[in-house]
Amino acid sequence: MDVEFKASLPKKEEFIGLHRTTGWNAKGLYTDDQLFKAITNSWYAVSVYLNDELIAFGRIISDGIYQTLICDVMVHPLYQKHGFGKRVVENLLEKCRVENIKWVQLFSARGKQDFYKKVGFEERDIEAPGMSIFL
Structure with a gap:
């Protein structure tokens, strides 16, 4: 199994x-172009490839000082629980x-939630609950 972690964005x-x-x-709230544009605005991203196929991804939005948000952590269903x-997430935290x-x-x-608890x-x-608004 040839797995490669790249500190870069994948192709669209x-x-x-x-x-x-x-x-x-x-x-269908967002177009493919909007979704890809969103990740291009990331502070940091990691893409995981297995035999040159993108199987996982995660990114950070940050000001680089103290406001940091991990987003879009995803693993293809065929490769979850591996x-x-x-x-x-460990790669993203190490960058921080x-x-x-x-x-x-x-x-x-x-x-x-339990997945994220396992990584700390x-x-x-x-x-002090988190809050959001959907516009």
């Missing part, structure tokens, strides 16, 4: 193919350590 077609396996855009997601970023946040997909994340305190 590769990313869109992987993204479609997540079902995150099931309502440690690739964990390695993507190298850049001396202390506070890293993320939004978890439904049912994935904690749920926000009930007295």
Whole structure:
């Protein structure tokens, strides 16, 4: 098995193919061009290839100092539960350590909280909940 982690963005077609396996855009809120443009605005990204096929991806949005958000961690369903997601998150966190970023946040997909807890994340305190608005 020839696995390669690259600190770079995948090609648009590769990313869109992987993204479609997540079902995150099931309502069609974003076009393929918008989704790809979003990742090109990332502060840091990691792409995982198995035999030259994109099988996992993750990225960071950050100001490079203290506001840091891990986004779009995804692993193709055929390769889930093989440690690739964990390695993507570890790679993203290592980049933060190298850049001396202390506070890293993320939004978890439904049912994935335990995965993130295993790599050290904690749920926000009930007295300081995360909030969002959908426009």
